Amino acid sequence: MTSLSKMLNVLNMFGPDSLLLDVDSIADGMELSRATAYRYVKELCESGLLSRVDGQYTLGPRIIELDWMMRRYDPLLSNGREIISELCKTTGLNVYISVFYDGRIINTYINSPDTEAGFSFGRGQPLPLFKGAQSKVLVSYQKGRKLKKLFHEAIENNAEYDFTWKSFSQITRSIRQNGYCITHDELNSGLTGIAAPIIRPDTDDILGSIAAVGGTSSFQLLRHEAVIELVKSAANRIAAKIVSSDSDKSPAA
Amino acid sequence: MTSLSKMLNVLNMFGPDSLLLDVDSIADGMELSRATAYRYVKELCESGLLSRVDGQYTLGPRIIELDWMMRRYDPLLSNGREIISELCKTTGLNVYISVFYDGRIINTYINSPDTEAGFSFGRGQPLPLFKGAQSKVLVSYQKGRKLKKLFHEAIENNAEYDFTWKSFSQITRSIRQNGYCITHDELNSGLTGIAAPIIRPDTDDILGSIAAVGGTSSFQLLRHEAVIELVKSAANRIAAKIVSSDSDKSPAA
DNA sequence: GCAATATTCTCACATTAAGAGAATATAATC
């Protein structure tokens, strides 16, 4: 293990129960000498990833800043915000944007009908790989080899799931054919989700998924087919907007 | 310069105009050999701070996850959300939470009367050190020695500002005496902001600031004194809630 | 399946991280 990875591993010590650590506990936890722990922590502080708060250390402002940059220049968000908000208002449902990122499914945006809810707990929330409409759509639209690889590496031997390649590829194929996925009670009991892929029409790449999620009561008032069409349409409009904003920047491409 | 800092500096290459870089440009930009650039990038990817996207590299999911953790366990946000939302609704103004972090002022939360706005561009936005109501409050409430140090290090010789220690300390003193700060057109022309400090009553530490911000038109409908009282009261209630939630966890302290 | 490109490996060498404890800076207390 190199000093580089050891230093980066210091970040792992910061968790829900331990957002504030002193150098001694870092040194102990990582099995580093005092001096080395100080060296690492110093480097991390200089880069802004950590920050010193009266004798202790905590996650630093650089993280907030980097996330800001990611949000700001995420084409999915910059092009999607209005469309998402519209979908949220017309349906009264929570709208989620999720992406497939480094083999994981992660939520990058939530728009809730009630202003404050969801804000802070939304972005960043990790989702299971193949549970819930968002995840299923994102996985199902991975291209041939990637999908197979994903299945063998993360689903086949995962106790959470009980699929053969055959049953799995059948499900994913049907999701691709439908162009959307609807689930009930998979992620949270009592909730129904409808998700559609956001696909670049020019390259056919999947950029993310958009989902409308609500409780059974919200859904009783709605015709499912109507919601499905709204979600699909939102997805397509976001994709189209992304493509056109791209070609604005580099007309040659 | 150590290899540790060189590796962390790779993160600096990712900016607004360059969120997607290939290893060659990283190697060139940081004056690293190909091999070393690959080594660094590999470490950063393994830690999740970077991510590989078809041959290029970009900021990784770990950043989103870490920011999520920071938001989730930030007492200012977890205790403040409802109070902030209430202030936003009753005044119809944008409400900001800002903190003083590593010598910088940074925005950590925005609640906008219109649902979608502000979300993405809010948290993480850096603010000038002594412009705008938020910043002025946060700086003014720094304790004696810190305030003086801050002035000499970051304000005295800063072309942006034209203060002597005398004029500076007069302004900050008056803000402390008032218990709030109101500014017009300082950060954005046409906007007025009213900010109050969020101070722990038990330790007297300043945790952050809360501000209500709006355009001239919004403010014409409002009695300034009434808004000031609402902002101050919100600040105090958040602080009280933080203290009581702390003592819930560790009754001894 | 093949070619092109991206990435990791190998190895010799020199740089430089590491540890222990002293020296210094910083913060808390009265």
Next chain:
DNA sequence: GATTATATTCTCTTAATGTGAGAATATTGC
């Protein structure tokens, strides 16, 4: 504002390990 306690950096030597160049190997795109 001085004094003590604690946190942090420095010094120095040794051994570990990061480095660069190019070969070997994965990956990806067609």
